[in-house]
Each structure stands twice: as structure tokens, then as C-alpha cells.
Amino acid sequence: MAVRTHYEAAADAEVLLDTRxxxxxxxxxxxAEIFFFAAWWFAFFYLRAINNNQAWKVxxxxxxxxxxxxxxVVLAVLTAxxxxxxxxxxxxxxxxxxLTPVALVFGIATSLLQGYGxxxxxxxxxxxxxxxxxxxxxxxWVVQFAVATGxxxxxxxxxxxxxxxxxxxxxxxxxxxxxxxxAAVGIINYILLYLVA
Amino acid sequence: MVVSERRLSIxxxxxxxxxxxxxxxxxxxxxxxxxxxxxxxxxGVILGYLxxxxxxxxxxxxxxxxxxxxxxxxxxxVTDPAENRGIGRYLRLSLDHKVIGLQYLVTILLMLLLGGIxxxxxxxxxxxxxxxxxxxxxxIPLIGLHSVMMIFITSAVIVGPFGNYLVPLMIGxxxxxxxxxxxxxxxxxxxxxxxxxxxxxxxxxxxxxxGYPPLSEQAGQGMDSYIVGFTLIAIALVTSGVNxxxxxxxxxxxxxxxxxxxxxVWGIFTTSILGLLAAPVLATALVMLAMxxxxxxxxxxxxxxxxxxxxxxxxxxxxxxxxxxxxxPAFGIIMEIVPHFAxxxxxxxxxxxxxxxxxxxxxxFVWQHHLFVSGIAPVLRPFYMLSTELISIPTGIIFLVTLxxxxxxxxxxxxxxxxCLGFLFNFLIGGISGVYLSDVPTDVTLHGSYFSMAHFHYTxxxxxxxxxxxxxYYWLPKMTGKMLSPTIGRIHFWTMFIAFxxxxxxxxxxxxxxxxxxxxTYDPALVGLNRWVTVSAYVLFGSMVLFAGNxxxxxxxxxxxxxxxxxxxxxxxxxxxxxxxxRNFDRVPVIVAGPxxxxxxxxxxxxxxxxxxxxxxxx
Numbered sequence: 001m002a003v004r005t006h007y008e009a010a011a012d013a014e015v016l017l018d019t020r021x022x023x024x025x026x027x028x029x030x031x032a033e034i035f036f037f038a039a040w041w042f043a044f045f046y047l048r049a050i051n052n053n054q055a056w057k058v059x060x061x062x063x064x065x066x067x068x069x070x071x072x073v074v075l076a077v078l079t080a081x082x083x084x085x086x087x088x089x090x091x092x093x094x095x096x097x098x099l100t101p102v103a104l105v106f107g108i109a110t111s112l113l114q115g116y117g118x119x120x121x122x123x124x125x126x127x128x129x130x131x132x133x134x135x136x137x138x139x140x141w142v143v144q145f146a147v148a149t150g151x152x153x154x155x156x157x158x159x160x161x162x163x164x165x166x167x168x169x170x171x172x173x174x175x176x177x178x179x180x181x182x183a184a185v186g187i188i189n190y191i192l193l194y195l196v197a
Numbered sequence: 198m199v200v201s202e203r204r205l206s207i208x209x210x211x212x213x214x215x216x217x218x219x220x221x222x223x224x225x226x227x228x229x230x231x232x233x234x235x236x237x238x239x240x241g242v243i244l245g246y247l248x249x250x251x252x253x254x255x256x257x258x259x260x261x262x263x264x265x266x267x268x269x270x271x272x273x274x275v276t277d278p279a280e281n282r283g284i285g286r287y288l289r290l291s292l293d294h295k296v297i298g299l300q301y302l303v304t305i306l307l308m309l310l311l312g313g314i315x316x317x318x319x320x321x322x323x324x325x326x327x328x329x330x331x332x333x334x335x336x337i338p339l340i341g342l343h344s345v346m347m348i349f350i351t352s353a354v355i356v357g358p359f360g361n362y363l364v365p366l367m368i369g370x371x372x373x374x375x376x377x378x379x380x381x382x383x384x385x386x387x388x389x390x391x392x393x394x395x396x397x398x399x400x401x402x403x404x405x406x407x408g409y410p411p412l413s414e415q416a417g418q419g420m421d422s423y424i425v426g427f428t429l430i431a432i433a434l435v436t437s438g439v440n441x442x443x444x445x446x447x448x449x450x451x452x453x454x455x456x457x458x459x460x461x462v463w464g465i466f467t468t469s470i471l472g473l474l475a476a477p478v479l480a481t482a483l484v485m486l487a488m489x490x491x492x493x494x495x496x497x498x499x500x501x502x503x504x505x506x507x508x509x510x511x512x513x514x515x516x517x518x519x520x521x522x523x524x525x526p527a528f529g530i531i532m533e534i535v536p537h538f539a540x541x542x543x544x545x546x547x548x549x550x551x552x553x554x555x556x557x558x559x560x561x562f563v564w565q566h567h568l569f570v571s572g573i574a575p576v577l578r579p580f581y582m583l584s585t586e587l588i589s590i591p592t593g594i595i596f597l598v599t600l601x602x603x604x605x606x607x608x609x610x611x612x613x614x615x616x617c618l619g620f621l622f623n624f625l626i627g628g629i630s631g632v633y634l635s636d637v638p639t640d641v642t643l644h645g646s647y648f649s650m651a652h653f654h655y656t657x658x659x660x661x662x663x664x665x666x667x668x669x670y671y672w673l674p675k676m677t678g679k680m681l682s683p684t685i686g687r688i689h690f691w692t693m694f695i696a697f698x699x700x701x702x703x704x705x706x707x708x709x710x711x712x713x714x715x716x717x718t719y720d721p722a723l724v725g726l727n728r729w730v731t732v733s734a735y736v737l738f739g740s741m742v743l744f745a746g747n748x749x750x751x752x753x754x755x756x757x758x759x760x761x762x763x764x765x766x767x768x769x770x771x772x773x774x775x776x777x778x779x780r781n782f783d784r785v786p787v788i789v790a791g792p793x794x795x796x797x798x799x800x801x802x803x804x805x806x807x808x809x810x811x812x813x814x815x816x
Contacts, residue, residue, distance in 0.1 A: 017447070021374040025443045028473060032435050036477035039511055043485065043496065046507055055495070055502030125494050129502030132494035136485055154266035164272045 019174075026174040030181050033144075037185050040137045044192050047129040055128040063134070063194045064122050072114045073183075073190045076145060079106035080183035083152065084176040097159065103179075104156050107149035114142040134193050141189055145182050151175065207256070210289045211387075214256030218388075221245075221252030229491075240491040242399075242418045246425040250388045257384055258290040262377060282779075290384065292376035295777055297383050298362025299676060304383070305357055306745070308350045308390050315343030317738055320731040326721045336717035338401020338419065345393055345406045345423060349430050351661055352472075352519065353386060355526040356437060359668050360465045362676055364441060366770035366777065367459045369450025369786045369804065374443035382437035389429035396422035405715060407512060410497035410505045414489050421490070428483050431476040434522070438473030441465055452788030452804070459768055459792050460543060463550050464529015467557040471518040471525070479515035482508060509571055513564035521560040523657055525553060527664035528595050531617050534671050535602050537766040538614040542793040544601035548594055555591030563588060566635055570644045578637050585635035592628060596621070611764070612686035616667035619694045623659025627652060630705065648708025654701045666693070666744065674759035677752065678776045685747040693740035699733035767803050768792035783807050 048056050063069070086099030118139060125131050155172050158164040165172045207213060225248030229241025254260065265272050286296050287303075318339055322331030331339065361383075365373055373379045396402055396419035404413045404420070408427075413420050445466050449458070458466075485496040486508065495501030497508050536543045543549065565573055565581040573581075599621060608614060630652040633639045643649055666689075674680045703726050710726075712719050719727065751757060762771040769792065773781060786804040794800035 021443050021447045024447050025375060025378075025439050028439045028442050029435075032438070032473050032477045035474045036481055039478045039481035039514075042511070043481075043507055046510070047496070047503060050504055050506075052499050052502050052504050055500075058502075125488075125492050126501065129495050132485075132488065132496050132503065135492070135494065136488055136496070140481070140484060150267065151263075154263060157269035158266055158272070160269070163269070164266060 022174045026177050030177065033178075033181060033185075036140070037137075037188075040133070040140065041188070041192065044133050044137065044197075047133060048197065052129070057130040057197070058128040061123045061127045061130060063197060064117060064120070066194050068113075068117055069190055069194050072110055072117065073186045075106050075110040075113065076183045076186040079103050079110055079149070079152075080176070080179035082106060083179050087173040087176045100152075100156050100159060104149065104152050107145070107152050107179075111142060111146040111149050114138065114145070118142065130197060134197075137189055137193065141182070141185055145186070148175075148178055148182055152179070207258075207261075209256065209258030209261065211253075211257060214253040217252035217256040218249040222249035224248050238418055239421055239487075242421040243425060243487055243491055246392050246395075246421065250385070250392070250425070250429065253388055254381075254384060259377075259381060259384065290380055292380055293779070294361050294365050294373045294376070294379060295676070297379055298358050298360075301353065301357030301361060301383050301386070302676075304387055304390075305350055305354050308346060308386075309354070309741075310745075311390075311394065312343055312346040312350055313738055313741060315339060315346065317734065319343060320734040322717055323719070323727050324731050326719050326724050326727070328717045331717055333717050335401075337403045337405075337715065338397070340715055341402045341405050341419075341423070342393065342396065345426065346390070347657075348406050348519070349386070349389060349393065349426070351523045351657055352430055352434060353437075354661065354665055355530065355668065356441070356465060356468060356472075357383065357386070358676075359461075359530070359672060360437075360441060360526065363672060363770055364444060364462055364465055365448070366773060366781055367462050367768060367792075368445060368448065368453050369769055369782065369788060370444060370448035371781045371785065372448075373440055374447055375440045378436045378440045382433045382440065385429045385433050385436075389426045389433070392422050392429070393426040394422075396420075396426075407516070408486065408508070409512075410486070410489070410508050411499075413486060413508075414497060421487075424483050424487050424490075428480055431480040431483070434472035434476035435480075438469040438476075441469040442473065445469075450786050450788050450804070454788075456547070457788055457791045459533060460546065460549055461526070461529040461533035463553055464526040464532075467553045468522050468525040468529075471522045471557055471560060475515045475518040475522070478511055479519075482511035482515070485511075506568075506571070509568055510564070513567045514561075517564040517567065518557075518560040520653075520656070521556055523661045525556060527620070527661040528553065528556075530664040530668045530671075531620050532595070532599055532602075533768075534613050534617050534667055535599055536793040536795060537764055537768070538609040538611055538617075539602050539606035540609065540795045541602055541606045542791075542795055542797065543598065544604070545594075545598045546791075546793070549598040552591040552594035552598065555594070556588060559584060559588040559591065563635075566640065569637055569640045582635055582637050586632060589628065589632060596625070596628075611670070612681070612683050612690060613667045613671035615687065615690045615694075616663050616670065619690065620660060620663040620667065622694075623655055623663060623697065626702070627655030627659055630655060643708060645713050646708035647704045647712050647714055650714045651701050651704035651708060654704070659697055659701065663693075663697075666690070669744075671764070672770075673748075674763055675770060675775055675777065678759055679752050680757040680759045680763060681747050681751045682755065682757075685743065685750065689740055689743045689747060692743060693737065696733050696737035696740055700730055700737050703730050703733075767794065769803055772802075772804060772806055 082099045083103035086096045086103065089096040118135065121131070121135070123131050125135055152175070155165050155175065222245040225245035226241040228248075229238070229244040232240060262272060286293070287300055291297060291300070318331070319336075322328075322336060322339075324330065328336065361373070361379060365371065399417050399419035399422070402413070402416050402419040402423050404416065404423070408420075408423055413423075445458070445462060485494075488494045489496050489498060489503075495503040497503045497505050499505065532543060532549055562584040563581060565577060566585045569578060569581075630648070634643060634649060634652055670681055670686055707723055707726050707730070710723060712723055759775050761773070761775045764771065769786065769788070784807045786806045788804045790801040790803050792803055
């Protein structure tokens with residue numbers, strides 16, 4: 001039977017502590033995120049209800065292609081789900097090594113497609129308050145999603161035998177909740193901006 | 198994938214940061230001219246500030262960790278504080294909470310000096326009833342710069358220096374939960390201050406700290422400083438909130454139960470919740486304002502489907518909890534210090550915690566009282582009036598807890614204790630005057646007057662800044678290893694206390710006599726009162742100079758080395774040696790008793806520290 005050194009035991013304890021702290025930190029951060037996006041949703045309902053000067057959606061302004069928007073949201077959900085499933089596998093498992101890069105590809109595709117969509121809205125930003133809310137809400141979301149994808153890239157880059165992802169595997173797992181949250185926000189935004197508006 | 202042993206080899210320090218920030222600014226401006234509107238420069242200025250900030254942070258060393266991860270290199274571990282010694286550690290990125298606390302302290306004091314000079318300029322211009330000293334066009338930007346700088350400062354003035362330094366020591370932790378986040382929360386503050394000060398090059402901004410549209414939409418590029426500076430402060434509040442809360446929840450020593458948590462830590466805990474949740478709402482509002490100014494969207498433009506009420510709601514949804522972000526840690530300081538010098542247990546500890554949470558909770562339901570005179574629907578007024586008045590109950594509980602602790606105590610009148618008593622006096626006046634402003638009829642009459650100004654200065658300066666001074670005299674011996682001169686401290690207290698009340702109490706009268714705030718001219722009949730206030734304000738400023746003099750005198754000229762526990766206090770931070778060891782505790786302490794068990798027969802020492810100095814019993 002292998003004898004664990006004091007150093008190894010201390011390192012394990014540190015990883016356990018990191019895991020707990022990262023989980024706590026993630027949930028706290030998501031609390032802040034809820035308030036960030038809730039402010040956008042408030043703006044959506046507020047401006048839509050007030051419809052000042054009848055300029056919520058002026059003549060000819062409507063949501064961009066619903067199909068395109070749905071594709072972006074589906075990709076975001078796939079990003080989150082594939083990473084979530086992968087991050088729950090045992091350390092070094094094939095499924096983890098497979099699903100994490102797949103999630104990264106989905107994440108990059110989501111960011112690029114939404115970025116492309118932002119340049120081809122089909123309406124001008126000055127044409128009422130719906131375009132303002134659409135661009136602000138979607139822009140804030142895609143910027144955060146792109147940053148999260150960058151972090152996902154670093155998790156993939158550190159997935160080697162001596163990498164940080166393997167050494168601190170469980171803290172990396174907490175990140176899945178952030179991706180799931182962003183995917184959920186993407187769904188809510190889609191419902192509001194494409195269906196309710 | 199094989200992890201490389203390579204490292205980023207940029208010399209990381211603020212000089213590199215500044216050298217990168219300058220081209221970063223111009224790169225942002227250039228990019229803004231490519232994508233922004235031709236008719237203004239807002240896009241360029243906003244992008245310039247953002248790029249400069251990111252470049253500065255990169256130069257300081259914040260991008261090393263994410264880039265090393267992204268490149269697949271071996272990540273730099275959190276530096277062991279023991280390896281990070283010497284005076285240079287205060288001038289570069291450090292992950293030691295004690296270093297960050299002192300970095301905060303010096304930065305905040307410098308910012309306080311700037312904000313104070315602004316206040317003196319405002320009062321000087323009010324020596325005469327006309328605009329002959331400061332033209333109206335300069336007066337309003339002066340008000341804006343003073344107010345926003347002071348809001349920046351008061352957001353961080355307790356949590357930054359004292360929260361960061363003391364929370365791990367008080368809960369028996371050897372570090373913070375997220376040292377990089379902690380450092381980031383500090384290093385975004387200097388760029389925020391510089392960017393705000395840069396507004397003067399653009400003629401300042403005309404909106405005061407509230408940034409109301411449509412004025413903020415029409416203002417010049419100085420307004421962009423407001424947007425970016427405030428966004429950085431929002432980031433600091435969120436990162437600090439995550440770090441503080443995770444530390445308190447996850448790193449308490451064994452035996453440090455929730456009911457043994459020092460009350461100051463509870464103050465930091467509740468204020469961190471508010472900062473964490475309120476600041477993102479401000480960030481959203483600022484993004485909207487930036488979009489309106491740079492992309493011509495219409496969030497706040499009524500003619501194009503927007504409304505300024507959206508800003509007012511979002512801003513005050515942040516803005517009113519922000520007021521409690523200032524004051525909750527101040528409550529924590531007062532309730533922390535008083536038992537040590539009253540030599541009595543904190544009376545009603547659990548009630549005090551409930552009071553802190555009560556204030557924090559109710560602070561979310563009061564924001565529309567700021568809109569009483571902005572056209573709020575009349576049907577909403579009673580609710581917000583009552584919810585605002587309701588908040589005086591948990592505040593009153595906190596007050597009573599402190600008075601109950603003092604009841605029949607043999608008080609040790611040290612300098613920190615004097616400032617605590619000064620706080621109680623000032624905050625009582627600030628709190629009572631607040632009740633008038635929560636009441637709709639009186640608020641409608643007084644909202645735009647100096648009465649309102651006197652009220653919030655009584656709560657913020659008379660409250661938070663007096664608590665800051667109490668904290669400084671109480672904890673700086675632990676943080677710096679030097680005792681401050683008690684003689685100068687007493688002169689400082691009495692000068693500050695008398696000058697403060699002499700400055701701000703007459704403003705209630707001036708307000709009742711209808712002198713409007715934010716206006717550089719006034720009725721000549723009020724010139725006598727205004728001159729009295731201005732002279733008092735000069736003395737008040739002089740008292741702050743006295744404080745700075747005490748710091749310099751005690752640190753550099755008279756070496757009164759602080760012993761480990763000069764106040765014979767029970768709480769954990771005083772049980773470690775001075776200067777505090779690099780890893781705080783030789784081993785994680787085991788907490789066996791509460792921090793306020795004074796005068797209790799056979800009370801146990803607060804912790805088993807494994808042979809460290811200074812453990813104090815019930816004494």
C-alpha cells in the first residue's frame with residue numbers, strides 16, 4: 001500500500017478547500033450575474049410598457065431572424081451541457097477529454113455567430129427603444145459568453161497530465177454552472193426579444 | 198496536451214502598467230474613431246479609458262494567470278506571502294491580504310485628500326453670494342468631481358483597508374479565499390480615480406454623482422470619465438464582495454461559529470452582500486448610458502422611446518443600498534470597538550446581527566424615495582415612505598445595542614473610543630434628519646435644499662468617516678506596528694468633532710431657509726451663515742491635516758513600536774504578534790470562546806493558538 005506523505009495530504013486538503021471556496025465563489029458570482037441581467041429584463045419590460053412617443057418598435061423594426069437566434073441559443077445550450085456532462089466524469093476519463101474540446105468548439109461557434117448577428121440586425125440602433133434593448137441585452141450576453149469561452153479554452157489547454165485542470169479538477173467543475181447560467185440567460189433573452197417583444 | 202514550463206517574462210509593476218496604459222488609451226481612441234459616430238468623440242474616449250485600464254492591469258500582472266492558463270503553460274501558484282517581503286511589495290501586485298489592505302489605505306487617503314480639496318474649493322466659492330469666485334460653469338463640475346470622488350472613497354474606505362487586512366485575522370484564516378480577485382478589487386481603484394480626475398481635462402461633468410439623463414446624455418466627454426470610473430468601482434464592489442463572502446463562509450477557523458463571529462466581520466459580511474448584488478445593476482445602467490452617448494441608442498431619450506425614469510430607477514436601486522454599503526461596516530466598527538473599551542460583552546450580539554441584516558434587507562425596498570420629487574406615481578409614495586421609515590427600526594436596534602453596551606460601563610476613553618462616541622452623536626442627528634426626508638411632504642419641500650445635503654454629510658462623514666478614524670486609531674498599531682500619538686489624536690478628535698458639527702449643523706438651517714444645493718449663487722441674507730460654515734470647513738480640513746500629521750509623526754519621527762495587544766483586547770486579531778507573521782498563524786487556530794467575554798468569571802481565552810503570544814482571558 002502506498003504511503004501518503006505529509007506534503008501530499010496537505011496538497012489534497014488544499015484542493016478540497018479550493019473546491020469548496022470555488023463552489024461558494026461561483027454561486028456568489030451567479031448572484032451578481034442575476035442582478036446584472038435582471039436589470040436588462042427590467043429595462044425591457046419598462047420601456048415596452050411605457051412605449052414613450054410610440055417608439056418602442058417603430059414602423060419596420062422587428063426581431064432579427066428567429067431561426068438564426070434559435071441556432072445561437074441551441075449552440076449555447078450545447079456548450080453548457082457538453083461541458084457540464086464532461087466535467088462530471090472521473091479525472092482523466094475519455095468522455096471528459098472528448099466533451100471539453102467539443103464544448104469549446106460550440107462556445108466559439110456561439111460567440112462568432114452571435115457576433116455576426118450583431119452586425120446584421122436588420123434595423124438601426126437609433127430606431128426606437130427595442131433596438132437599444134436588443135443590442136444592449138444581447139451584446140452584454142455575448143461578451144460574457146465569449147469571455148466564458150476563453151476561460152473554457154484555458155481549461156482545455158490545461159487538461160494535460162500536469163495541467164491545472166487535472167490538478168484542481170473539481171474547482172474546474174464549478175465553471176459548468178456559469179455556462180449553464182449563461183445558456184439559461186440566452187434562452188430567456190430569446191423568449192423576450194424574439195417572442196414577447 | 199503537455200503543460201509547458203514557460204512563463205510570461207514582462208516586468209510587472211505599476212510603471213509597466215502606466216507605460217502600457219498610455220498607448221492603450223490612444224489605441225482605444227483610434228478604434229473609437231473608426232467605429233463611433235462622426236459627430237462626437239464619446240466612443241473613442243470610452244474605449245480609450247477601457248483599453249488603458251486593461252493595459253494598466255496587464256502591466257501590473259493581472260493577465261499573467263489567464264494567459265498562462267490559455268497558453269497551456271504551468272500556472273503561477275498563489276505566491277507565498279513569506280517570499281514577498283520588503284517595501285517594494287507595497288508598490289506591486291501582491292496577493293497578501295495584509296499588503297493589499299495597506300495599499301488600499303494609502304490610496305484611499307490620497308483620494309480623500311483630493312476629494313477634500315474639492316470640498317474646500319466649493320466652500321471657498323460660497324464665501325460670496327454671487328459667482329465671482331467660481332463661475333457657474335465651473336461650480337457644477339466641481340460639485341460633480343467632489344461628490345463622485347467621495348462616493349468612490351466611501352465605497353471602499355472601510356472594506357478596502359480594514360476589511361482586507363483584518364477579516365482573515367479575525368476569523369482565524371491564513372489567507373483570503375480569492376487573493377487574485379482581492380488584488381483586482383484594489384488595482385482597479387487607482388485607474389478609476391485617475392479616469393475620474395481626467396474629467397477635468399474635458400471640462401468635468403454637470404450631473405453630480407447621480408448622472409441623471411438627459412443632462413448626462415448631452416454632457417461633454419467629461420461624462421465618459423464618470424461612466425468608466427463608476428464601472429470600475431462597480432467591478433471592485435463585485436470582486437470584493439465575492440472574495441469577502443467566500444472567505445467568511447469558507448475559511449473560518451474551527452470553532453469560529455457564526456455566533457462567535459466578530460461583529461465587525463458581520464458588518465463586512467452584510468455590506469458585501471449589498472455590494473455584490475447592487476453594483477451589477479449600476480453596471481447595467483452605465484452600459485446603457487455609454488450606449489446612448491456613443492451609439493445613439495435610446496434607453497433614456499424620451500423622444501425615441503426611452504425614458505429618464507429608467508435611469509433613475511436603476512441608479513437608485515443601486516444608489517440606496519450603496520448608502521448602506523458605506524454605513525454597515527461603520528456600524529461594525531463601532532460595535533466592535535465599544536465592548537473592548539467598555540470592558541463589557543457586546544449587549545445583544547444576536548440582536549445586533551439581526552439589525553445589520555434588517556438594514557441590508559430593507560435597503561432594497563426604499564429606493565423610490567429618491568424619486569418623490571421626480572414625478573413618481575402618487576400611489577407608490579406611501580409604500581416607499583413607510584419602507585424608508587421602517588429602516589429606522591433596525592438602525593435603532595444597532596444604536597441601542599451600542600448604548601446598552603456602554604450602560605454602566607467603566608469606559609476607557611481612548612482616542613478610538615472618543616471617535617466611537619462622536620459617531621453616535623453625529624449619526625443620531627443624521628438618522629433623525631433622515632426621517633424628515635423619508636416623509637413625503639417634508640421631502641418635497643426639503644429635497645433640493647441644503648437640508649438634504651446636511652443630512653447625508655451627517656451620516657456619511659459624521660458616521661462613516663468618524664468610524665474610519667476610530668478604526669485607524671484602533672487597528673493601525675496592529676497593521677503598521679506603530680502607535681499613533683494619543684495626544685495629537687485627542688486634539689484631532691475634538692477639532693474634528695467641533696468643526697464637523699459647526700460646518701454641517703448650520704446647513705440644516707440654511708436648507709430650511711431655502712438655499713438650493715448645486716447652485717453657486719444664493720440669497721445675500723445667508724452670507725453670514727455661509728461664511729461661518731466655510732470657516733468651519735477650513736478648520737475641519739485642518740483637523741484632517743492633523744490626522745495626516747499624526748500618521749507621519751508617529752511613523753517616521755517618533756518610533757513608538759506597538760506591542761502585540763496594546764488595548765488588552767480579546768479578539769483574535771490582537772492575539773497574533775506585531776508585525777503580523779506572513780501566514781498570520783503558525784497553525785490554524787481553534788476558537789474556544791467569543792471575542793467579547795469581558796468581565797465574565799473564568800472565561801476562557803478566545804483561541805488555542807498553539808503557543809503564539811498575547812492570548813487574553815476574560816479580564
